[in-house]
Amino acid sequence: MNKKIISTIIAIGIPVVYATLVRMAFGMRLKTWDDYFQVMSTTFLFLLPTIIGTLTVYLSSQEKAKSITYRIFTPWVPVLLFLFLTLAWGIEGWACWIMILPVFLLAASIGGLFGGYLKTYKKNDRLNISLLVLLPFLVGPIESVIETIPATYKAYTYIDIDAPAEKIWDNVTRVKEIPVEQDKGYLTRMLGFPRPVKAELNFEGVGAYREAIFTKGLVFHETVTEYEDNKKMVFSIKAYPHEIPSTTLDEHVVIGGDYFDVLDGTYELEKLPNGLHRLHLYSHFKMNTTFNFYAGWWGKWIMKDIQNNILQVEKKRSEIE
Template sequence: MNSKTKNVLIAIGIPTGYALILRLLFGVNTWSDLFSVMSITFLFLLPTIVGALTVYLSRPEKTKSISYRIFIPWIPVLLFLIVTISLSLEGWACWLMILPVFLIAASIGGLIGAYLKNRGKNERLHISIVVLLPFILGPIESLIESIPATYQAYTYIDIDAPAEEIWDHVTRVKEIPKEQDTGYLTRFLGFPRPVKAELDFEGVGACREAIFTKGLVFHETVTEYKDNEKMVFTIRVNPHEILSTTLDEHVVIGGQYFDVLNGTYELEKLPNGLHRLHLYSHFKMNTTFNFYAGWWGKWIMKDIQNNILKVEKQRAENPRI
């Protein structure tokens, strides 16, 4: 093995191995009070350190290139992705959500690694401190209680049909064939798709079940009802009903980090004779990085809601479907 090949293996292999070790350590349940995968330390600091290590361990002539500093750190990140998915340490949905953060942070780390390497004074001490930072900051972050944040996902659609016809498809949704499913994001993430919705009666106190594939059920209780105009309902999800292979534990609906609270349908008559069907929901995120997780939560919930609204529009405008 020549020196160039050896250097490449070191520059890529050590950061990848470091990331895997941290993933295993941060995933140990008995240490969850000190280290957590769902933390700023892991999601933002880890890829930064991987990027810094990659460039720091590279040959000096390579690190002179800005493009090398920015893009080479992506290699160990992508290798880390492949290995964790192969070993079922993480799911594809989880990785898709955090990959942009990992790539950006790794590039920033690459610039930091080049800076440390070119300082020429105490650089080994400095890179050693950087490598140890997660073990220092992880426990500190665990002392900071995550503050649950509530978000609203608002969607609507205009429908050319009588209010009564629309409302019939709102309260109860007959089985949705796979070909009518337009939830492109949730499908790509591997989330369950909607199947049907059942309501026992029209009025306050009614029980409605929005049934999805893979065991996901939104157990809904109607708290406000006005026929052909408005329906408000609480939502409860039992995570144990969902197949264990359906979603990564970090993104499961009704789990520790992501839960749906309530939903509202409102039907508004427009001046042009159409009806606007509003659907909005409130959901809760419980992480130390709600600023990022909440954005994904909104995108997912809007995709689910838009999917349902399109089905209701199609059926209201074409009663024979």
């Protein structure tokens, strides 16, 4: 076999095998083990792809490692192969990969630059490479003892509607079944999240209850905590993980789980000077990871997509009916 082909297989294959072994190790369900090694960790999300990139370039030829372009983009190849392997084996879902892929690619490129430095200026520095490979297993337990601080975020959306307040409010308190063709939740659809189906209050006032029903068995249990007819409705939201089929959401993004939970929602109807009404919808949700700065950004984007989807349905029905 051609030496260049063998060299390429080594440079790409070893990082893929390494990443797969780390993923399997961090996903093991053993007593006490998963307290120290977790997939939903900064170690896995940021350190692993950096090591993949470093190994890819370090294991390449001296000539290739000199190229900055090679250092930046070649590490993407084992990352993408790792992606397809975990998807094919059912280890990870599309939703998780779409959210973490930007970080993986960026970190892999940073690792590639570092690997190029080692290859160029620290020739045959096998000790540093060996330590680097073991780093996730050294850093993981340290990260596990750092107490995560849950962070609460607000997702705010609104829409202007040309309809009487009473008609708008009827569509707020009672969202009749939403056909597929009216679903405009582009992001959530791409991520494979359940789409909204219907929601209806059992009565209008404080203490009222409704189920916001989504496809794939997802249900938000909502209880009204503040109510002003045709003006404002505040409600608590609870999703119970045990009610959600395991095939509905990836375990790392399940609503009401260890890492992500929706807390409450608020509708407010405002009369505008031009005769229109502005319907505000905002919610609060909680993230509980060691990388809330990134997870919170995705959570806000997802919640806004869900809310905008509901608002456009309520607008269309209020203006037409």
